Amino acid sequence: MTTYSQPAIIWPEKYTPGETDNYASNEVIIKDLSVLDVWEYLIDTKAWPTYYNNAENIVVGDGSQTKLAANATFVFDTFGFHVSSKVEEFELSNDGNLARLAWSGTFGEGDEFSDVYHAWLIENLPNNRVRILTEESQIGKLPQQLAQTLPNPMINGHQAWLVGLANSAKNKTSY
Template identity: 55%
Template sequence: MNSIIWPEKYTPATTDNFVSNEVIVAGLTAKEIWTYLTDTSWWPGYYENVSDIRFYDATGPQLAANSRFRFTTFSFPVEAQVTEFVPPAEGQPARLAWRGWVDGDEQSALDVLHAWLIEDLSGGRVRILTQESQLGKPAQQLAATTPNPMLNAHQAWLDGLAKTALAQKAERA
């Protein structure tokens, strides 16, 4: 299986907080998942921890290479820019990543990289992996909380994404 490509600054185990979530789902393809991940108008319907999604360019609500957008999550107004955008292709996993940041002082500033990898597996299955690496005092506070709220929220995001893709596929059938 493939893995996330990390810029050195965000290498897991060197940052203040890191979480990794994964699901493997039967009956879906990477292309089907990609549709509901890259169209941010679907996000609030399957992930309750996101709101106020706005784009700074004409690409929205579809994410694209270098899209500049903002959204609210964990009560943080996050500025973001897509840094990796590779749609699924035969024999190649889909990759999506954005750098997110919250401006502020030493106590409130946050810098993150949120990455996704979606790959088709044998037997009509798809693997959805999302990982996030964070820097800053708020990240340290999240990491010190048990259970880690990001771990649980990102699992809800994955589960909601897969459930939505399955439901939409069933509607089209």
């Protein structure tokens, strides 16, 4: 029997799932897609609103570009919040079989201040399949409230993001 070990998200200690106030994990595995197909639609924030209706007003850096890169800063509106973010992990393997993207983000003020870490892992699988995993770990009063909401809006929102991303990449949707 052949065994297979899947890569995992690399978590900064502060954001360890189960130690934070809210955590969401979503994954899809899709046939006839590759890491490179998906990566293009994930790193170009101009594409986000075309497949995910919960990401708006996205500005990368000074606004002169739309693609994320290592250490890039960006802001966007999601779940009714204006999130200030910084890319913490940006890696596409040399062979194109694995990609990692993660950003830290903050929103709110005072008692409403929240701190999040959102990570993506994309990997090619045997038989022309791709795995897309996204996870988010959140700290703050608002995330505490989200964690008590059923269904958890983060789970549903991120699943919509994954499905939209995969469909856009598969259909080569223009943006």
